[in-house]
Every structure is written in C-alpha cells, then in structure tokens.
Ligand SMILES: Nc1ncnc2c1ncn2[C@@H]1O[C@H](COP(=O)(O)OP(=O)(O)OP(=O)(O)O)[C@@H](O)[C@H]1O
C-alpha cells in the first residue's frame with residue numbers, strides 16, 4: 370500500500386464560538402498522522418466533543434478550516450465520511466427499534482455500499498462488539514454498556530480509514546473497557562487511524578501513540594506519547610549544604626527552572642528541570658562531575674520523573690470545576 | 694456497486710408506519726367512518742337536512758359514507774395526525790440524538806429532508822385512504838349501493854363514482870401535504886417534537902378560524918385551509934375544476950415555501966444534540 374502523505378486529520382485555527390458568545394474551541398491546529406492512535410485528552414467541558422462535531426461537519430466552524438483523510442471538509446463530506454466511522458457523544462438510537470434494526474437503518478443511509486450486503490455488514494459489526502446475542506432486543510431495554518457497544522458497532526459498519534470515537538468507554542464495566550481497548554488496538558493494527566477522546570489519561574496512555582491535550586478550548590499539547598513523557602520534565606534534585614553555588618553550576622550547564630528549597634536538616638535541596646524546554650537535557654553524570662569540580666558537597670542526587678497524571682493536571686489546570 | 698436511492702426512504706416508511714403511536718392514529722381515524730355509519734344507520738331515516746355535507750345521501754348510497762367521513766375528519770383529525778408525524782420528522786431524530794448518526798453516515802441534509810417529507814406525504818395519503826377505505830367498506834355493508842346520483846342530479850355508474858371517490862382521497866392527501874410541509878419546517882426549528890407538532894396543529898386551527906371570520910374575507914384566498922373542502926366538486930357532473938385547481942396551486946405554493954424554509958434551516962443548523 371503506497372503511503373499517503375496527507376494526515377488523517379488536519380485543522381488550522383479551528384474555532385467555535387457559540388451564539389452565547391462562548392468560545393468552546395479556540396483556534397486549534399490538530400495534526401493526526403495516518404495510522405496512529407491519537408488520544409484526544411481534556412477535562413469536562415474543554416471542547417473535545419465540540420471539536421469532533423466540527424470535524425464531522427455537524428457543527429460549522431466559526432473560523433479555521435480542516436481536512437479529513439486529505440480532503441477538505443465539509444465540502445467533501447459525501448466522499449470522505451463513508452470512510453470515517455464515528456461515535457459522537459455517546460450512543461443514540463431509536464428506542465423502539467432493536468439494535469439490529471437501528472444499524473440496518475444507518476446502513477440504509479449509506480449510498481456507498483450495496484444493499485445486498487446490509488445484513489452481513491450489520492451482523493459482523495454486532496459480532497465484533499459482542500452484541501450478537503442481544504441484536505434483536507429493543508434498544509430501550511439495552512444496558513448502558515450495551516448501548517455504548519451498539520454505538521461502536523455503528524462506527525464499524527464497514528471498514529474505515531478513520532475512526533472518531535468520543536469517549537468510547539463511557540459507562541462500560543472494566544471488562545468492557547478492556548474489550549474496547551483491545552478493539553482500538555486491533556483497529557490500529559489493521560491500519561485504521563483512530564482518534565479517540567477521553568478525560569482519562571490512564572486510558573489514553575494504554576492505547577495511544579499520539580496525544581493532544583485540550584484545556585479551555587485550546588490545544589495545550591500535541592505530540593507523541595514519548596514527547597509527552599519528555600515534556601513531563603524530568604527533574605533533578607540535589608541535596609547540598611551550599612545550595613546557591615550548586616544552583617549556579619546547574620544553570621551554567623543549561624538546566625531549566627532551577628529553585629532552591631530549604632529543607633529541615635543541614636542540607637537544602639536544589640530542584641531543576643533537566644531540560645530548559647528546547648535544548649537537549651542535561652546529563653546527570655556530567656552534572657555531578659561539575660558539582661564536585663566546583664567543590665560543592667553533594668549529599669544526594671535524585672532524578673524525579675513526575676507521572677503523566679501530574680503533568681495532565683498541570684497542563685489543564687487543577688481544581689474540581691469544569692472548564693467554562 | 695449500485696447505489697440504492699430508495700433504501701433510506703423505505704427505512705423511513707418502516708419507521709413511520711412501524712411506530713405504535715402512528716398506527717394508533719390511523720386506527721383512531723378509521724373509527725370516524727364506523728361511528729358515522731352506525732349513527733346514521735340507527736337514527737331515524739327521515740333525519741336529514743342537518744349535519745355535515747353528504748350525510749343525507751348516505752342512506753341512499755353507502756358510497757357517500759366515504760365522502761362524509763373525509764368531510765368530518767379533514768378539518769381536525771386528519772391534519773392533526775399529519776402534524777404529529779411531520780412535527781416528529783426532524784425534531785424526533787434530533788431529540789433522540791439519531792440525527793447526528795444519520796448525518797455522519799453520511800446522509801446529505803437535503804436528501805434527509807426530502808426523504809422525511811416524502812414519507813410525511815405518504816402518511817397523509819395513507820391517512821386519507823384509511824378514512825376513505827373504511828368509509829367505503831362500512832358504507833357498502835350498512836347501506837344500499839349501486840348507481841349513484843351526484844349532487845348535480847346526474848346519475849353515474851358505481852364504478853364511475855368509485856373513481857371519483859378515489860380522486861377525492863387523492864385531493865385530500867394533497868391538501869394534507871401542505872400541513873406536512875409546515876410541520877416539516879417547524880420540525881427543523883426545535884429538538885422537541887411535541888413543540889413542532891403543537892405549532893403545526895395550532896397554525897392549522899388558526900387558519901381555519903380565520904377562514905370562518907367573514908370580516909377578514911380578503912385574506913381567505915391566501916389561507917392553506919380555505920380550499921380543503923373543494924373536493925365536493927368531484928361529485929358534480931361535469932366536474933368544475935376551478936376551485937380544486939386553485940386549491941392545488943395554493944397548497945403547492947405553501948409546500949414550496951415551507952420546504953424551502955425547512956431546507957434553509959436544516960442545511961445551516963448546528964447539530965448539537
Ligand atoms: N450548543 C452549545 N451551545 C452553547 N455552548 C455549548 C454548546 N455545546 C457545547 N457548549 C459549551 O462548550 C464547551 C465545551 O463543550 P464540549 O461538549 O465540547 O466539552 P467536552 O470536552 O466534550 O466535555 P466532556 O468531557 O464533559 O464531554 C462547554 O463549556 C459547553 O457548555
């Protein structure tokens with residue numbers, strides 16, 4: 370298969386200002402490479418669903434433009450969307466129809482497939498999400514997890530180049546969450562690009578190769594998961610009796626934010642980011658050597674890696690309040 | 694790979710006619726001719742001169758029960774059922790969230806509106822045919838039949854009269870298509886189907902009230918409800934076509950206008966349900 374250079378999703382300055390005046394999405398530049406599993410992270414109300422609605426053409430962008438699979442949207446919706454499977458803000462189906470009938474209806478709307486294969490497509494999709502046994506049940510009698518699965522089945526009605534899944538594990542039990550994770554990995558392995566939103570870093574971390582972090586409508590981080598880990602800023606803590614001299618040595622080596630904290634004992638700790646953000650990180654072995662050379666007594670050196678959860682909170686702001 | 698333009702339309706029809714509430718509406722409509730038939734049958738044969746048009750003729754020919762039933766249900770029950778189905782059209786999908794699923798399939802918004810409207814028209818036709826058909830059956834069971842004496846005094850064969858009766862049902866369905874277009878438009882304005890249904894029903898009733906106030910006679914020709922009962926002309930020989938032609942034209946203008954409004958609204962609307 371020839372590599373397609375166009376990204377699966379690309380947006381430039383995508384903005385949504387609601388009539389209320391609220392800017393729910395504020396000039397974001399998404400770049401989702403083909404074949405990746407992209408975790409779209411953000412706390413409640415940060416603009417994930419609004420972004421997804423714009424991507425799919427459900428909501429018009431106030432400003433900016435975007436492309437899906439190399440074609441500009443919403444102009445080419447008719448040719449792009451059949452290749453895109455989507456689950457937007459949880460499942461929604463006709464309550465009085467069975468799960469199977471609901472999917473048949475979606476299939477009936479798809480002009481890019483032949484009517485003949487409808488039953489097979491629907492059954493395969495139901496099978497894939499583990500709903501085959503409940504296919505004939507009315508949707509209104511489905512449990513929350515079954516509903517979520519049916520939503521996923523709708524996205525999987527045919528092979529897709531891109532899947533846009535908005536919080537697909539919402540309401541699933543641990544077993545179901547695991548199954549969805551496996552499903553996402555499988556889809557990724559089959560070559561589909563998966564764009565998946567969540568407010569749980571732990572969930573994204575397990576399946577994603579790429580991450581975008583939203584906060585208050587802005588994309589505050591975008592890159593590979595590895596880059597995110599690096600951005601998490603590995604820090605070094607030096608325990609010494611001469612903190613000011615130690616700090617000077619460390620700054621000279623090119624550390625980022627460097628601060629002296631008085632501790633209770635004889636020593637103070639100097640805490641510094643190992644990287645100032647745009648240089649290569651400072652080598653700790655070299656740091657110790659330089660400290661010793663400068664005659665700074667080193668009582669203890671610790672390299673600290675804050676976990677991603679802390680970083681996420683740092684990026685998106687702490688506090689219990691939802692993003693306004 | 695052959696695309697199947699009618700698949701979604703068939704799916705839509707299944708949705709509309711498979712829905713219990715809509716089946717109940719049709720069932721209620723079918724009771725109108727039954728009730729009228731029984732009432733006329735048990736009442737004294739000399740009690741004519743009052744009541745809806747054609748009532749007096751029923752005892753002479755059962756075929757007239759179909760006309761009477763349509764005359765009785767056209768002002769309120771028939772438009773109400775169409776208001777329910779059309780108000781549901783887009784707003785129902787929006788309120789259940791299924792609208793976003795359809796749009797990302799993708800179902801083009803214009804195509805969705807046309808499919809929805811087409812099924813509203815079919816429901817209106819079905820409703821008219823139910824009243825007409827049940828009226829016909831009950832009429833033929835309870836009353837004499839045979840050659841029919843028209844309102845103009847001419848007598849035509851039973852087959853001829855049956856043909857005229859079918860045209861009446863089609864004319865009624867065309868009138869209901871106007872209500873359906875209004876309902877489809879209201880349905881694009883809200884996510885609350887009840888709201889769109891109520892607005893459609895209220896607008897119909899207001900139009901009928903205005904159409905009954907002689908002081909505002911000047912605007913009668915512009916009301917979509919004014920030409921509804923012109924179908925009585927089909928029971929004259931020769932058939933005066935003028936009033937019905939105006940009726941079809943009026944309804945056509947209303948349909949075009951409200952579908953255009955619905956289209957303008959639906960194709961620019963943010964789907965945030
Ligand atoms: N139709 C709308 N009109 C006005 N404001 C809206 C509308 N839809 C969303 N918003 C606002 O936009 C902001 C972003 O909402 P959005 O649903 O995109 O967040 P989210 O990241 O998906 O949150 P969650 O994790 O809770 O699903 C919220 O403050 C919300 O109130």
Ligand SMILES: [Mg+2]
Pocket residue numbers: 417418419458535
């Ligand atoms: Mg959301």
